[in-house]
Amino acid sequence: MEWFRSLIESLPGLAFVVPVVAGALALFKWSLSRHDVQFARRREFLLHWKNPRDLDSISIEILIRQLTGSYLPARVVRRICLRDSLETVQTLHRLSDIWTLVQWDSEAGTVSWKTEAGTALRRSLWLAAVWISYFLFFIAGAGLLAVVALAKPEAPIGLAAVGCGTAFMFAAVVALFRTDAWGAAYKWGEALLRDANRSEISHDSVSDQGSSATEP
Known part of the structure; x- marks a missing residue:
């Protein structure tokens, strides 16, 4: 005992x-998520951000990386930003959260689940x-x-x-x-993929050439 x-x-x-x-x-x-750090990142983002139609793909992807921490394809960012029905920043942050679980098809311009998250x-x-x-x-x-x-x-x-x-x-x-x-x-996974893949904007293909984002 x-x-x-x-x-x-x-x-x-x-x-x-x-x-x-x-x-x-x-x-x-x-x-890692202190308010002062996040505030500084958002302020720097806003200094350089414009309408996505007026920015080239590289600028969009770098700025979104500054905002969310992930390189999201410019084509997807434009789809989300140019639709008034979405909560844009929240949608981009949530999409960034799941980006390691999805795969980007640059030819088809679509986002799909990886096998383990299918x-x-x-x-x-x-x-x-x-x-x-x-x-x-x-x-x-x-x-x-x-x-x-x-x-x-x-x-x-x-x-x-x-x-x-x-x-x-x-x-x-x-x-x-x-x-x-x-x-x-x-x-939010299924809703995020629908938003990322939905093509409702006539300018969807503008300046998409040269997008540097790749599958994580």
Whole structure:
């Protein structure tokens, strides 16, 4: 029963370590989307942005990269920007979120799902999988680091445990960031692809030659 007594004695320490690590992850994620950084990016974007009909494809793709973080094809950007019925900025940001899950056919001018995201069922399963992966990796990483902090094992074992714990925590961060893409794909994916592929504008093909955006 000695191991059980040790476990009970370690619970206060675990209760302290786990929230601290969780808070560190949340703080790290928040720091990447600070309001001041986003404001500076939007201000620089607005200084150079014009009507998409008056901009060449390269300028559009670079500016959209500045706004959303992804290189979206100029043809798709024009389709979205020149339609008054869409919430333009929100649509572009959401399309940017799912861009790693889609493929762009420059010949046909269409956006389609990659195989792993091809159906609503697959997208929902992947979303569940990345969330489960996040929690499992986080629990494993935090648990290992807490054990090392509390038990203070011998150097070789301690170093190995710290290495594994750090790797698990890194995997948890990666999984956490993937929830954005799969979450957007699950909620708005089909509507976004319809908007990206819809051709309602007579100027749709203007200045499309030389588009530099490629499949991610």
